[in-house]
Structures are given as structure tokens and as C-alpha cells.
Amino acid sequence: MYSSGAPRAPRPRWNEHRPTGRFAAGRRGLGRLITTGVTVAVTTVAATAGVVSALGAQPARGAEPTGLALTAIAAGGPPAGTVLRAGRFIVDLEGRVLFLHGPSVPPGAVVDTATAGQWAAEGFNAVSIGVRMDTDGTFAGSSSSSSSSSHAGMPARAAADGSDPGLEQLATAVDAVVGRGLRVMIQIVPTAAAVRAGDEAFAAGLRRVAGRFHDVAGLVGFELVAPAGSPALNGAVRDTDAHHLLWRQSIAPFDAAASVVTNDEAALLVGWAAGDPATVLRLVSAADATQLGWFFDRPLNDTTLGAVARPYPAAVAGVPVGFTYSPSGRLLTLSYVPVPAGGGAFSGGAATQIRVPTRVYPDGYVVRANGATVVSAPGAGVLCLVTDARAARVDVRVEPAAAGREPPVAAPVAGDPCPGVTARPTAPPAGGQAVDGAMRTDRAASRATGQAGGTGGGQPGGMALWALPLAGAVGMASVLGGLRWRMRRGRGRGRGGRAAVAGSRRFP
Secondary structure: OOOOOOOOOOOOOHHHOOOOOHHHHHHHHHHHHHHHHHHHHHHHHHHHHHHHHHHHOOOOOOOOOOHHHHHHOOOOOOOOOOOEEEOOEEEOOOOOEEOOEEEEEOOOEOOOHHHHHHHHHOOOOEEEEEEEEOOOOOOOOOOOOEOOOOOOOOOOOOOOOOOOHHHHHHHHHHHHHHHOOOEEEEEEEEOHHHHHHOHHHHHHHHHHHHHHHOOOOOEEEEEEOOOOOOOHHHHHHHOOOOOOEEEEEEEEOOEEEEEEEEEOOEEEEEEOOOOOHHHHHHHHHHHHHOOOEEEEOOOOOHHHHHHHOOOEEEEEOOEEEEEEEEOOOOEEEEEEEOOOOOOOOOOOOOOEEEEOOOOOOOOOEEEEEEOEEEOOOOOOOEEEEEEOOOOOOEEEEEEEOOOOOOOOOOOOOOOOOOOOOOOOOOOOOOOHHHHHHHHHOOHHHHHHOOOHHHOOOOOOOOHHHHHHHHHHHHHHHHHHHHHHHHHHHHHHHHHHHHHHHHHHHHOO
16 A cells, blocks of 8 residues: 555556567568458459459450441451451441331443432431342343333443353343442342252352452442241351341241341341331331331332331441431431440441431431531531440430521532541440440440440440459458458467566466
């Protein structure tokens, strides 16, 4: 209770004891463990992120390479204007979704440059040209050209050596069409005997046609007008043409009396149930609603042109949400999400192109766009739009102008309808705008970008989407687990150290 006056040494606390030997080494090992664990976790997360990014760069399963993926194709790649497929859409080499509108020319009809120019002036952007195939897969052609009010031109040209004159006649028509800036589908029409011969004749004919036209600019592909044959027919095309598509006939999804040609999920309306205006309008509207292009297989005259000549998006720099055209009000509406249908990103110059026929807008037209800027001249026959930076969605309206307020519509010229256009890079919107914009798109747009159900379409999904946070959690669990083990081991040794100190004081 009372001090003797002699100073008493303070009792040292255990945590003031400076550990030595193995305990000091444990403290140093703990620091190294923390550093190593954090490094491992960060490396794991970075590696997983790289895997996810690599998965996002892969093209959709079953789809042709599009956009930037084509830069990997070596010399001798696809010619300009080649049409590829991305899911249910057909796309160009820039990744834009294409809608083809144009006439279907029967075998033997000859097309000249003037006729192709008239089709372009009506707003068409493609033509399907037929050629007759014989039993042995050759093309004898026609000794005289057939003509109609819509198909007139110069006489047929036969091959000098007499072999496959039908393909030489076809080449004349193809040259006239692509010379006017139109795309072309080659339609192979077998004779009845060739149909009975089956796949052997089809394969021989496909090899001959693909070998002759594989380097044509603007080629849509090869349509086989016959019952669906063996899948091996795709190989017959690939033997001589590695880039173009084979199209086969099927029943239209919206009318059992109409027919389409398909390449996997992609389709084009080619067989029209009838040529009366009511039927034509109904089928054209159904094709628009299901986002299908078409080739019109009936004669073109003022009556039928009044039904099929209409404004439409010929090339969309994004995934279409939908488009409609009202003939009564001559109003076209288009909405799309500005991302490539095949994944990746657009390069500079990818502009949306809308064909605007003079027949529909004799007094000119007015454009209202949200999320994009019009870069074509007033009254251009092809309306060109470039997506605004950070736009999550683009909405466009085209409607007739009041008389005298806008210039008359000019006919499209051959070549690139939007020359000199430099597309603005579309950066993702900030914060919730990107999520909100994506959520507003319909399920069709999600399927087109390959994001529905995690089925792959150039974007990571499923396992890849949660692999990154899982890897981070595993790495951090390793760090925390090692830290806890070291701390418990250190406390145990600390208690042993305290007992030793206390014991040394009791028993000097």
C-alpha cells in the first residue's frame, strides 16, 4: 500500500516485447504473403478479363465474319460489295445490315445499262438474274433473248468457244447491273431433267457458276431454284468460292402461297403469290414487318411500281429495331441500335443509307433524325446519316415536303451513294444511359447482336460473364485466408512469448 521509496521498474507489456528468431521471421513472411496474394489476385482478374475480351471479339457461331473481323482475311479476300450473313441479317463488309429491293429477271431476258439505270432511279438496290441449267450442270443459254415491258435490252452474247454460252449471256447482264451500282443475285433455274438428276447436277452447276462469278463486286450469292438438296451443296460452292452464300427455296413464314430463299436464319422474299396491287402491298408490308428484303418476280409497270417502289433503309449502320412505311401518308420510320449485327465496332465511314424514290416524293422530302446527323445533300436519292457520338439509339422519320419547300429528289448515281462520309465513333453513353438504352431495345435487336440467352454472337455471355467476379473472389479469399492463418499462428506464438517472459520474472 505504501511505497518504500525505491523506484519500481514498469512491467513490460507483451506487445512491447520485440520478437526475435522464428516469430520475427513469421512477421516478415506475413508481409510477403500479403504482397504475393494481392499480385496473384490481380493477375487472375486481368487474365480472366483478357479471356472475356477475347470471347467478345469472336464472330457469332454460324455467321460469316463481318466488320473488323475481315481484316484477318489475307490477300485474295472477298471482293468489294460482298454480302455476308450475321444471324438472321445479311450484312456488308462494314457490318451494316442490308435490305435488298429489286426485280427478278427470268432466264433468257437481257438487261442493258439503261434498264439497270431505270431500276436504280426507282430506288432499287439489287437485281436477281436467272440462268437456265441443263442436266449435266452446263448452261446452254438462249439463242434469242426474251423481252417484256420491264426487261428490254441488247442481244445476247455467246461464248466464242461455244462452251456455257448461258454464262456469257449472264455475264453481260451482271456487268450492266453492277455497273449501275446495284447488287446482283445469280438465280440458277434447272430444267426438269436437271431437277430429276438431283444433287449431282446441282453440284456441277454450282461449281461452274461460282468459278465464273466468284470475283464479281456486289454479288449477293447464288440462288438454287429447286427443292432443298443435300447440305453438301454448300461445299460445291466453297470449292471455288470461299466468300459468297448459297440460297435455297422455302415457304414464306407469313404466307404459304409465297416463297423465300434462305441461308440459315437469313431470308429474302422471292416468290409472290400474285401480282395484283392488293396482294403485292400485303406481301411488301409483311416483308417490312419481318425485316426481309425481296426480289419482285412479276412484270414491272406503273401499277406494280406504285406498290413496290417505296423508301426503305438499304444499309443500316446498326441493328434494326424496326421500320415501317405508310403508303397513305408516305411516311417512313426507322429505329436502330448503332452496333454491328455481327459484333465488334464500326470503322470510320459506316453510314446508314435510305433509298428515297422520286416516284414517292415528287416535291422532295423532309427528314427528322434523333441520334444521327444527315450528311447527304438536300434532295439526294440516297439519304445518308451518320450516328452521333454517344448515341444509344437512332430514330429517323422521312415524310413528304410541302410543294416548293425542298428540292426535287435526284436519281442515285453509280458508285458509293455516300462518298466522303466519315462516321463519328460511337462511344458508349455514360452511366445509366447505356443500360437504359439497351433495355429499351426489343428482343429482336438483342438476338441480332447475339446477346439473347447467352448463345454467342460476338459478345461474352453465360459462363464468361460471371467468371471475372468469381476469379476475383477466389483470389481475395486466398489472401484473406492466408492472412487469418498467419495472424492466428502469430497470436499463439505471442501467448507463448508472454508466458516465457512472466516465468522468467517469477523465477529469476
